[in-house]
Amino acid sequence: MEAKIKIMIADDHQLVRKGFVAILEQIPGVQVMAEAANGREVLDAFRRLGRADVVLLDYEMPLMNGLETLIQLKQEYFGIKVIVLTMLNERSIIQGALEQGADGFLFKNTSVEELSTAISKVYKGEKYYAGEVALSLAKAPTASNDASLTSLSERELDVLKLVAQGFSSTEIGAQLFISPRTVDTHRNNLIQKLEVKGIAGLVQFAIRQKLI
Amino acid sequence: MEAKIKIMIADDHQLVRKGFVAILEQIPGVQVMAEAANGREVLDAFRRLGRADVVLLDYEMPLMNGLETLIQLKQEYFGIKVIVLTMLNERSIIQGALEQGADGFLFKNTSVEELSTAISKVYKGEKYYAGEVALSLAKAPTASNDASLTSLSERELDVLKLVAQGFSSTEIGAQLFISPRTVDTHRNNLIQKLEVKGIAGLVQFAIRQKLI
DNA sequence: TAAAAAATACGCAAATCTACGTAGCTGCTT
DNA sequence: AAGCAGCTACGTAGATTTGCGTATTTTTTA
Numbered sequence: 138m139e140a141k142i143k144i145m146i147a148d149d150h151q152l153v154r155k156g157f158v159a160i161l162e163q164i165p166g167v168q169v170m171a172e173a174a175n176g177r178e179v180l181d182a183f184r185r186l187g188r189a190d191v192v193l194l195d196y197e198m199p200l201m202n203g204l205e206t207l208i209q210l211k212q213e214y215f216g217i218k219v220i221v222l223t224m225l226n227e228r229s230i231i232q233g234a235l236e237q238g239a240d241g242f243l244f245k246n247t248s249v250e251e252l253s254t255a256i257s258k259v260y261k262g263e264k265y266y267a268g269e270v271a272l273s274l275a276k277a278p279t280a281s282n283d284a285s286l287t288s289l290s291e292r293e294l295d296v297l298k299l300v301a302q303g304f305s306s307t308e309i310g311a312q313l314f315i316s317p318r319t320v321d322t323h324r325n326n327l328i329q330k331l332e333v334k335g336i337a338g339l340v341q342f343a344i345r346q347k348l349i
Numbered sequence: 350m351e352a353k354i355k356i357m358i359a360d361d362h363q364l365v366r367k368g369f370v371a372i373l374e375q376i377p378g379v380q381v382m383a384e385a386a387n388g389r390e391v392l393d394a395f396r397r398l399g400r401a402d403v404v405l406l407d408y409e410m411p412l413m414n415g416l417e418t419l420i421q422l423k424q425e426y427f428g429i430k431v432i433v434l435t436m437l438n439e440r441s442i443i444q445g446a447l448e449q450g451a452d453g454f455l456f457k458n459t460s461v462e463e464l465s466t467a468i469s470k471v472y473k474g475e476k477y478y479a480g481e482v483a484l485s486l487a488k489a490p491t492a493s494n495d496a497s498l499t500s501l502s503e504r505e506l507d508v509l510k511l512v513a514q515g516f517s518s519t520e521i522g523a524q525l526f527i528s529p530r531t532v533d534t535h536r537n538n539l540i541q542k543l544e545v546k547g548i549a550g551l552v553q554f555a556i557r558q559k560l561i
Numbered sequence: 562t563a564a565a566a567a568a569t570a571c572g573c574a575a576a577t578c579t580a581c582g583t584a585g586c587t588g589c590t591t
Numbered sequence: 592a593a594g595c596a597g598c599t600a601c602g603t604a605g606a607t608t609t610g611c612g613t614a615t616t617t618t619t620t621a
Contacts, residue, residue, distance in 0.1 A: 149458065150436060150457035151457070151458045152458065152461070153365050153457055155368070155372055155461050156371060156372050159371030160364070160367055224362060243364075245363070246362045246363045248363055248367075249364070292568070300549065301553075303549035305547075305607065306608075307606085307607080318571045322568095325608090325610075326568090334515030334516070335515050335608080336548050336608080337514065340549045341561075344556050504599090505597090517578090519576090519577085528599075528601075531598080534601095535599095537578090537581095540579085
């Protein structure tokens with residue numbers, strides 16, 4: 138009999154996480170090695186208990202989200218297999234995960250069978266992406282999805298957050314110790330970069346990116 | 350030996366739902382009678398399979414969310430016990446559920462033990478609310494939480510939606526066939542009613558209320 | 562290292578928003 | 592019928608946003 142596939146699970150919602158554990162324990166050939174409520178706990182667990190074969194990462198997590206965790210894991214543990222799970226079908230999430238070398242990508246509305254398939258494939262060194270992944274990537278990337286946060290400068294991010302919180306240019310200038318006119322420039326550049334309409338569009342973007 | 354508690358589960362994410370099933374099946378005295386991906390499926394299942402003892406409703410669901418389902422169930426099935434589950438710790442959600450007679454209220458980061466406790470208590474006719482519930486309700490309701498949508502007029506809602514989408518007063522006036530000044534008035538009344546700062550605050554409110 | 566690109570900062574004018582008021586009209590309740 | 596709430600409309604004045612330029616500094620790239 139072969140050794141079981143050692144799995145580590147990260148999801149911030151305890152009930153959901155325990156649910157995953159319960160599901161996985163019903164899959165033969167799989168062994169849940171550890172659980173974590175966020176990315177940091179995953180790294181801690183690796184240091185304490187040694188490496189897992191496959192890591193199941195929920196994307197939406199506090200402290201350290203799925204993408205950040207994926208990057209760290211791939212960097213520190215050569216050959217580690219990671220499957221990213223998410224509830225949100227958003228191009229930016231998918232793209233980020235795939236760029237960082239996620240071995241699998243699934244949505245939370247997939248079946249237990251698909252999860253099982255993904256785990257064994259990924260374990261064998263293959264990739265497994267849910268069908269919706271290709272669909273989402275096929276969609277022409279709009280600036281607001283594509284440019285996303287990475288294309289914004291530090292300063293622009295500062296300004297964006299404050300704008301989205303309802304501060305005026307004058308107030309923001311005072312907080313950042315820059316001229317209100319400079320704040321205007323940043324705001325305008327943001328509006329252009331993100332291809333949105335006015336302050337309202339910026340607030341929408343900020344909220345969707347969970348900046349506020 | 351007593352009859353098992355018949356439970357119905359509703360959650361739109363298949364993997365999460367299956368996880369709940371797996372968890373519940375490990376709890377003695379409990380029997381999962383049916384699953385549903387949304388509120389409508391719950392009502393269908395009741396009609397097809399008869400009533401469950403306890404219904405576990407995820408709040409966030411498409412087609413018919415937890416609150417709407419709760420209302421329907423309480424209306425059509427006297428004495429039915431319902432536990433509402435959610436990921437979001439938001440006063441409006443909690444308040445709505447309790448007002449509509451939810452017998453239990455839990456967050457998705459509770460433990461399996463607490464879930465088990467809640468189910469058996471609720472089955473016996475008692476109420477079970479997670480500790481955070483009281484905390485959230487204790488927080489003084491701000492206008493933006495309290496006044497919420499109900500205190501806004503139809504026209505104000507129209508204007509709010511358009512403002513949040515980034516249209517200017519002039520554009521909105523053209524769309525609604527009213528003077529831009531009138532749009533200004535509505536916008537200003539909204540800002541006052543909701544006690545928010547400017548357009549940014551309105552957009553935030555609109556998004557949180559899922560108006561856009 | 563020089564050229565190019567990006568980030569940062571500021572000016573100006575027109576459009577817009579914001580915060581005050583005022584006021585006629587409609588539909589509903591008392 | 593009077594009272595009330597909501598919708599509509601307008602005015603003024605100051606603050607703010609927005610669109611369009613320009614310039615300096617920093618970073619990236621060739």
